Ligand SMILES: Nc1nc2c(ncn2[C@@H]2O[C@H](COP(=O)(O)OP(=O)(O)OP(=O)(O)O)[C@@H](O)[C@H]2O)c(=O)[nH]1
C-alpha cells in the first residue's frame with residue numbers, strides 16, 4: 001500500500017472491509033479510486049481496484065440481483081461496430097477523442113480507461129461507430145469486453161510505436177487467442193479444436209508523430225509477418241488519420257445508395273448504407289414496406305447503369321448509385 005494517502009482513503013477502506021453486499025463494496029471501491037492519487041506508485045493498486053469492481057459487477061449481473069445496465073452493452077449504430085484495442089497507454093482514448101464526438105479521458109497515467117466509450121466517426125458522409133475500451137491485461141479481461149470484441153465488425157489493434165511495439169503485438173494477440181478471438185487473416189493458420197471467433201484486424205502503430213519515426217515503423221513492418229494490415233498514425237498530430245478512416249470504411253465492405261423522388265435532386269448527405277452485394281430488392285426494404293411490396297420498377301443513375309436506366313429487383317447496387325423508386 002503506498003504511503004501519503006489522504007485520511008479519507010483509510011475511512012473508506014475501513015468501510016470497504018466491513019461491507020457485506022456487492023453494491024456497497026462497489027461503491028467503496030469507486031470512492032477509493034476517486035480519492036487515491038494518480039501516479040506510478042499507485043498504478044498497480046488502481047488496476048487491482050478496477051478488476052475487483054468489474055468482477056463484482058459481473059457477479060451481480062449473473063445473480064440477477066439489482067437491475068444493472070452494463071456499460072459494455074453498446075447498441076450498434078451505423079453500418080459497423082469498430083473496437084479500439086490495446087495494452088495500456090498506447091493512445092486508444094486519444095484516438096477516439098480525436099476521431100469522434102466522444103471525449104474519453106486521455107492521460108499519461110496507465111489504466112485510465114475502465115469502461116468502454118462509443119463515439120461516431122464521420123467518414124465522407126457515413127457515421128461509423130468507434131469504441132474506446134479499457135486496456136487489455138494478461139491478468140484479467142472483463143467477460144463482457146470479450147463479448148464486445150467477439151461481436152465487433154473490426155478491431156483496431158493499437159500499439160505504441162515508442163515502447164516495444166513488437167512485444168505489444170505479441171501480447172495482445174496472445175490475450176485475444178486465450179479468449180478464442182483470432183484475426184480474420186489467420187483463418188486456417190491456427191491449430192485449435194475449439195470454436196473461435198474470427199474478427200478482421202487493422203494494426204495501428206500510434207505515436208508515429210513525424211517522419212523521424214518512419215524508420216522504426218518500417219523495421220516493425222519487416223519484423224512482423226507481412227500479411228498484417230498495418231497503418232502508422234499519430235492520434236496527437238493527426239498523421240495518416242485520413243488513411244485510417246478510409247481503411248475502416250473499406251474493411252466494413254459497405255456501399256452508399258441515394259434515394260430520390262421523380263424530378264428532384266437526391267440528398268447526398270443522407271446515404272442509405274448497405275452491405276456490398278445488396279440488390280434493389282434489399283434497398284426497397286430499407287426505404288419502406290410499401291416500396292418492397294408494390295414496386296413496379298426503379299430508375300438508376302450510377303457507375304454500372306446509364307442515366308435513368310430502368311432496373312428490376314435483382315439489380316446489384318453499386319456505391320454511389322442514385323435510385324428512383326416507382327409504385
Ligand atoms: N506523442 C504522442 N503521444 C500520444 C499519442 N497518442 C496518445 N498519446 C499520449 O499517450 C498517453 C496515453 O494516451 P491514452 O489515450 O490515455 O492511452 P490509452 O491507450 O487510452 O490508455 P488506457 O486508458 O490506460 O488503456 C497520453 O499521455 C497521450 O497524450 C500520439 O499519437 N503521440
Ligand SMILES: [Mg+2]
Nearest residue numbers: 092093112113
Ligand atoms: Mg484510455
